Amino acid sequence: MQNMKHKLTFIVSLGIALILTAVIGATVSLHHCMKWDAYCDNGTLPLSTVKFTQNLIFHAYYWMGIAFICLCLVVAMLIWYFRHQQKLHPELSDMIADTSECEFKKIQVNRYTNEITIDGTTRPSRRQVATLLDYLLKAPTHEISFTELNTVFNENFFDGSPASKRKISNLKYEINDLLKNLGFELVKTSSDQFALTAKRKEVI
Numbered sequence: 168m169q170n171m172k173h174k175l176t177f178i179v180s181l182g183i184a185l186i187l188t189a190v191i192g193a194t195v196s197l198h199h200c201m202k203w204d205a206y207c208d209n210g211t212l213p214l215s216t217v218k219f220t221q222n223l224i225f226h227a228y229y230w231m232g233i234a235f236i237c238l239c240l241v242v243a244m245l246i247w248y249f250r251h252q253q254k255l256h257p258e259l260s261d262m263i264a265d266t267s268e269c270e271f272k273k274i275q276v277n278r279y280t281n282e283i284t285i286d287g288t289t290r291p292s293r294r295q296v297a298t299l300l301d302y303l304l305k306a307p308t309h310e311i312s313f314t315e316l317n318t319v320f321n322e323n324f325f326d327g328s329p330a331s332k333r334k335i336s337n338l339k340y341e342i343n344d345l346l347k348n349l350g351f352e353l354v355k356t357s358s359d360q361f362a363l364t365a366k367r368k369e370v371i
């Protein structure tokens with residue numbers, strides 16, 4: 168998920184830079200072209216000079232048109248990218264929209280007793296479950312990669328082997344079983360990352 172966010176940030180930054188460059192360049196060019204065109208119409212310049220400048224102005228408008236097309240392509244690219252990410256991660260596009268930080272404050276983790284408290288309801292859990300939930304709640308984006316679990320658990324929990332992948336699957340199932348009917352869910356956002364989300368509340 169972090170890699171996806173870095174790519175998204177890079178694309179958005181590049182898009183904004185291209186858009187600003189195109190808009191500023193087109194505005195400045197249009198302003199000077201209009202001033203020069205008005206100057207040419209006052210009849211004080213030779214006819215050859217007027218024709219030459221009009222040819223230059225034509226090319227200026229031509230390249231402004233190309234810049235506008237490029238601007239439209241950049242916007243289209245950004246829209247396509249956002250829609251593509253929504254298709255890849257529909258659970259995030261549905262849930263993140265109405266997920267606020269106050270929802271996660273409902274979960275309290277006791278690292279010493281390995282107990283999870285949600286809205287006053289306390290449930291026992293394994294050390295790894297309590298440790299992972301505590302990490303996810305404190306993480307700014309409430310997400311973690313599989314390899315980061317090795318640091319969080321202080322052990323070689325995930326090494327890419329089938330056995331470690333089964334441990335990941337079991338851990339995910341155990342957490343979701345603990346959180347079921349409580350409004351939260353641990354979802355797989357990519358091939359090697361988890362995110363803790365608040366379930367979308369259905370309007371009846």
